[in-house]
Amino acid sequence: MDxxxxxxxxxxxxxxxxTNGFHDSANAIATSVSTRALTPRAALAMAAVMNLAGAFLGSGVAKTVSEGLIETPEGSQGMGILFAALVGAITWNLVTWYFGLPSSSSxxxxxxxxxxxxxxxxQVHWDGVLEKVVIPMFVSPVVGLLAGYLVMTAIMWIFRRxxxxxxxxxxxxxxxxxxxxxxxxxGLQDAQKTMGIVVMALVIADVEDYGDPIPVWVKIVCAVMLSLGTYAGGWRIMRTLGRKIIELDPPQGFAAETTGASIMxxxxxxxxxxxxxxHVITSAIMGVGATKRINAVRWGVAKNIVLGWFITMPAAAVVAACAxxxxxLVFL
Incomplete structure (x- = not known):
């Protein structure tokens, strides 16, 4: 292998x-910044450190990505497939970041x-795609919405006096x-996704074998890059999550973040x-906001976000196929 x-x-x-770090850093800190619980830079620094730590907490997600979605391709064509897949994902991340849409890097x-x-x-493992990607894509926002609503309702009742x-x-x-x-x-979720891709590349190159533990250096470099991207910050998306969906106060921000973290x-x-x-934090914010009154949530903004969710996979797939x-044409 070359x-x-x-x-x-x-x-x-x-x-x-x-790009995942600066695109999705807003997920972790937008609510804390919008409620002024943390300053933007302090929030980004904290998120960068916690992303770094989270990357070392497990490897189950990485195994799903590396083995559960597509057959590991072989040879130079296989490496080309991985390269093109990443180009598709990066392109869509940059497009949605430019327009301030909190779409899913995953x-x-x-x-x-x-x-x-x-x-x-x-070969695409369609059963794996359905079970591990499509079903969670529909279920997790519903769970986030309902759980956010229930957690916020409980907080309002407990602190009513x-x-x-x-x-x-x-x-x-x-x-x-x-x-x-x-x-x-x-960090736990998203660093592992890249670890899975890097492991696939190492298997294709005969550097690693299937079933081997993820090399420590892979965990470190993925964690560090996610952390650096997080500290770079995604201010456009942060503004959408923290202010445009609904104006949040500290109890609402706490409820949304607690809900999102628990689900992840x-x-x-x-x-x-x-x-x-x-998907999880955005839907949790909507659920929390709905406890005020249904029209407190800016559903027009929410509709654009949800539309972006459904477009993400096919759009990235088309870009990756073209790549x-x-x-x-050029290398193989």
């Missing part, structure tokens, strides 16, 4: 992780993998913890399912 192809593919995978990656695999004639100013002050402090939990969950940890450790942190055809 060493250059391996190095180039790993480099592009790490760049995807970086689904961009999965769409890229499927599109490149189909273009390259590699509390002094509003004291309660808000307390929740500002509590949001530091809930935002850290969100960032830890983001449960899905990673219990189901080993690579869910979208974007593969270019790679095959």
């Amino acid at each position: 060493t250059f192809a391996l190095v180039a593919t790993i480099a592009v995978a790490l760049f995807f992780t970086y 689904h961009a990656l999965f769409g890229g993998m499927v599109g490149a695999a189909l273009a390259g004639g590699t 509390a002094n509003p100013h004291k309660a808000k002050r307390g929740f500002r402090i509590a949001q530091t913890v809930s935002a850290a939990g969100m960032a830890l969950g983001h 940890f449960i899905s990673a450790f219990l189901f080993k399912a690579p869910i979208s942190t974007t 593969f055809w270019v790679v095959r």
